[in-house]
Amino acid sequence: MINNYFYKALSITSDTELKAFSKNSGIKLNKLKYYAEEMIYPHRGDLEKILAITGLSEIELQLKLGHMNSDLRNLLSLHSSQISEILKLVEENKTARSTDSIQPVFKTQFGQLFQNDCMALIESLPHESVDLVFADPPFNLNKEYESGINDKLSKREYLEWTERWVLGCIDLLKEGGSLFIWISPTWGTHIAETLNKHLTFKHWIAADIKYRLPIQNRLYPAHYALLYYTKGDKPNTFNGERLPLEICRHCGGDIRDYGGYKDKLNPLGINLSDIWYDLSPVRHSKYKTRTSNELPLKLLERVISLASNEGDTIFDPFGGSGTTFIVSEILKRKWIGSEIGPVNTIRDRFRDIEFHEKVIRDIQKNKNTLFTEEVRKIRIKNGKWLPETLKN
Ligand SMILES: C[S@@+](CC[C@H](N)C(=O)[O-])C[C@H]1O[C@@H](n2cnc3c(N)ncnc32)[C@H](O)[C@@H]1O
Known part of the structure; x- marks a missing residue:
């Protein structure tokens, strides 16, 4: 449970630390669990408490949580070459497609x-x-x-x-x-x-x-x-x-x-x-x-x-x-x-x-027809209109 991006971002590694964080920040335990398990970005008041207690900047927290808004996306785009350098996103580092052959059963x-x-x-x-x-x-x-x-x-x-x-x-x-x-x-x-x-x-x-x-x-x-x-x-x-x-x-x-x-x-x-x-x-x-x-x-x-x-x-x-x-x-x-x-x-x-x-x-x-055969029979029996009766 504690192995979660949200807790990692807050450097929480155990239930005891989670309870302590809740106490120190004044954010209810259930609310912290809600943010963590539902992957919800902390609401403004709680966000400020989290930033104050962790010393993180908001951008750092967003990056840790993978939470992108358009401001952050624009920033990443602006600095893409430096960032890709840091991340060493070079083609050969990508995991290769599996070449194992599999057979139909x-x-x-x-x-x-x-x-x-x-x-x-x-x-x-x-x-x-x-x-x-x-x-x-x-x-x-x-x-x-x-x-x-x-x-x-x-x-x-x-x-x-x-x-x-x-x-x-x-x-x-x-x-x-x-x-x-x-x-x-x-x-x-x-x-x-x-x-x-x-x-x-x-x-x-x-x-x-x-x-x-x-x-x-x-x-x-x-x-x-x-x-x-x-x-x-x-x-x-x-x-x-x-x-x-x-x-x-x-x-x-x-x-x-x-x-x-x-x-x-x-x-x-x-x-x-x-x-x-x-x-x-x-x-x-x-x-x-x-x-x-x-x-x-x-x-x-x-x-x-x-x-x-x-x-x-x-x-x-x-x-x-x-x-x-x-x-x-x-x-x-x-x-x-x-x-x-x-x-x-x-x-x-x-x-x-x-x-x-x-x-x-x-x-x-029973598709591509206004009335199925079965329905036509009931309608004829009960004197209801059909496309051909309307035209007469
Ligand atoms: C909701 S059912 C699909 C029912 C299907 N549409 C039908 O009408 O019978 C989902 C199926 O996906 C299979 N499944 C789950 N994970 C899988 C995976 N990684 N690869 C292949 N099949 C998987 C499950 O065993 C299950 O039979």
Whole structure:
């Protein structure tokens, strides 16, 4: 716990020293822990106490904490040659890319799965070789994974690890390629900071899925973030999707009032927005017992169809149960992926590819139309309008 940048900056090396610092500075112990664990820059009053007691200048503290504001960035830029001299940032000192060759444990017509740490795979693949990256990393929520990974890192450790694989994925992406990261909003704010420096922001997609119990003093967390970025200013592929109109599930009637605009609605459906309400976390009963964190097939069908074409290459560093891989295979995209833990669930899913093909066919049948076949029947039965009845 005490092995933390904040405590290091304050020369605190033990709990006893931490308590003493709290007493001498008049900053509450909990507040010091909050700054340290949440990586928050000390608020003004506390900052002054810290500078007084440590004798540090504010710039020195900022550098120790890696806290950059534009003043400091400008200063570093102004003195970059002297600073790089001090840091000896010469090319040969950089850690070389791993050249160890790693072998896939599983191959299909379109894909290759590696049972490795994703960093080993990322480092073994050629730069700028994939068209689409989809990543659904562990969220550091102290979950138990079959792989036994540590899902309770300190905030800084988690963010440093995250930055490494995110930068690795950015290197793998071709110019014009797209990157999607499925993440909790809290981590999303940090990851977006890294992505904004390298890629073009397209959307923060809010996927409406209740994922926790209500927590006191907080709004009910009801969405996951799907960060969507592209490399360069223009994506190579954007296959827009349209969704059916929302209707009452019982009578098939309109939920919204379209007034005189009904005939202006595109018969192919409503433009997909950046809020996705239609991703049910409920899995098919056949697979309800799976322990992995399987994402809905519909989510991957949508992302892959939106941002890639047949024959493109898709990379997913965090295989899990292989949702990205199975959808890529069905949609005839080449895929490359890693999973550090057991991969038997992925193998099992591929053995049952026909089941997944049927689900994907159903998903595709129900998009790009204003009313699905099922809904049309209910509406006809209940005398509701359809595009063709409006024109008559
Ligand atoms: C949230 S799950 C992914 C679920 C997946 N999207 C699906 O639909 O099945 C994250 C997965 O990443 C794996 N993982 C964690 N750290 C990894 C690493 N460094 N390299 C490769 N896989 C890793 C975990 O074992 C876990 O299976």
